[in-house]
Structure formats: structure tokens, C-alpha cells
Amino acid sequence: MHPSFAFLATLSLLLAAPPVVAEMPRIELTAGFYRIDAEVAADNPHRMQGLMHRRSMAANQGMLFVFPLAATHCMWMRNTFLPLSVAFLDENGRILNIENMQPQTEDNHCAAKAARYALEMNLGWFSSKGIKPGARIGGIEKAPAPQ
Numbered sequence: 001m002h003p004s005f006a007f008l009a010t011l012s013l014l015l016a017a018p019p020v021v022a023e024m025p026r027i028e029l030t031a032g033f034y035r036i037d038a039e040v041a042a043d044n045p046h047r048m049q050g051l052m053h054r055r056s057m058a059a060n061q062g063m064l065f066v067f068p069l070a071a072t073h074c075m076w077m078r079n080t081f082l083p084l085s086v087a088f089l090d091e092n093g094r095i096l097n098i099e100n101m102q103p104q105t106e107d108n109h110c111a112a113k114a115a116r117y118a119l120e121m122n123l124g125w126f127s128s129k130g131i132k133p134g135a136r137i138g139g140i141e142k143a144p145a146p147q
Contacts, residue, residue, distance in 0.1 A: 027064070029119070030138035031131050035060060038119065042066040043147040050120070052079040057122055065118040068146040074110040075118060077101050083123035087131075088115035093140035095133045098126050117143070 024046050029036040037060060041047045047065055051057065067073055075086050081103050088096045088111035099109035100123055111118070112133075119137060126132070 024063075025144055027142045028139055029062075029064065031126075031129065031135060034129055034131075036062050036119075036121070036137075036139075038062045038064040040064050040066060040143055042144040050075075050080065051082060051084065053081070055081055057082055059122065059125075062119055062121040062125075064140075064143060065120070066143050066146045067116055067118075070114040070116040072111045072113070073115050073118060074108040075099075075101065075120070076108055077103055077105045080104065084120045085123050085126050087119045087121075087126055087137070088112065089117040089119060089137055089140065090114070091116045093117065093137040095126075095131070095135050095137065097133050098131075100124075 024039040024041060026037060026039055029038050037058070039061075041050060041063055047067075050065070051063055065073075070091060073088065077084070083103055084101045085098055086101060086109055087098045090096055090113070096115055097112040101107070101109050117140060
């Protein structure tokens with residue numbers, strides 16, 4: 001094989017592969033008596049990566065996004081293959097609203113009021129557990145400070 005062809009072949013494989021992001025910290029959260037094993041996206045690179053390129057997520061796993069400021073944050077599903085539900089949370093972990101998101105779409109799903117956190121779970125997780133706006137997610141205080 002010609003050396004320049006090998007270089008181009010390797011380069012094309014690298015460009016096609018999903019970006020590699022350092023492993024995110026994990027914390028245990030609770031919703032009523034349900035336990036959630038949550039990865040935490042507390043800095044901009046991790047918040048931008050989110051659950052993109054994932055093909056599966058265990059039933060009680062999720063991702064907690066920690067934002068530097070409470071605002072009407074929005075989420076979308078670019079390069080995300082999993083259907084998800086997102087709960088937007090206030091400073092105290094109280095659910096403001098829950099939105100269902102379809103894979104590989106760029107529709108905005110936004111907080112109804114100023115949110116400090118967003119918790120993504122598999123589609124329908126919140127509704128299947130009877131968890132609605134007004135419920136509190138426990139363990140938020142253990143989340144790393146946002147960067």
C-alpha cells in the first residue's frame with residue numbers, strides 16, 4: 001500500500017469516528033424511591049457532547065447537565081441516537097417541566113422557567129415512574145460545580 005494512501009485511509013477513519021471525550025464523573029440521584037446513576041456534564045465540552053453517539057443506556061442511568069447560571073436552557077438531539085426525556089430542574093432540584101425528544105432531530109426542547117440543571121433519561125422514564133413537574137430530584141447538591 002502506498003504510504004499516502006495509508007495516511008488518507010487512517011485520516012478518514014479518525015474523522016468518521018465519534019469524538020472521544022474524557023469520562024464524566026458520576027453521582028447517585030433519587031426521584032422518589034427510584035435510584036438514578038447519573039453521569040455529570042458540568043463543563044462546556046461535556047455539556048456539548050452529552051449523550052451523542054450512544055446506542056444504549058441502562059434503565060436507571062441518565063445524564064445530569066449542570067449549568068453555570070439558571071436560565072431557560074434548551075436541548076436538542078443532533079447526533080443522538082437514543083430517544084430521551086429531559087427534566088429541567090431549578091436550583092433545588094425541583095422539576096420545572098419534562099420534554100420528550102426524538103433521536104437525530106434539531107428541535108429545541110426548552111425549560112419552562114429558569115433552570116439550573118437538566119436530567120436526561122431514556123424516553124418515558126419519568127412518566128413510567130409517575131414523576132411529574134413539581135417532584136424533587138435528590139442528590140443534586142453532590143453535583144460538581146459548573147465550569
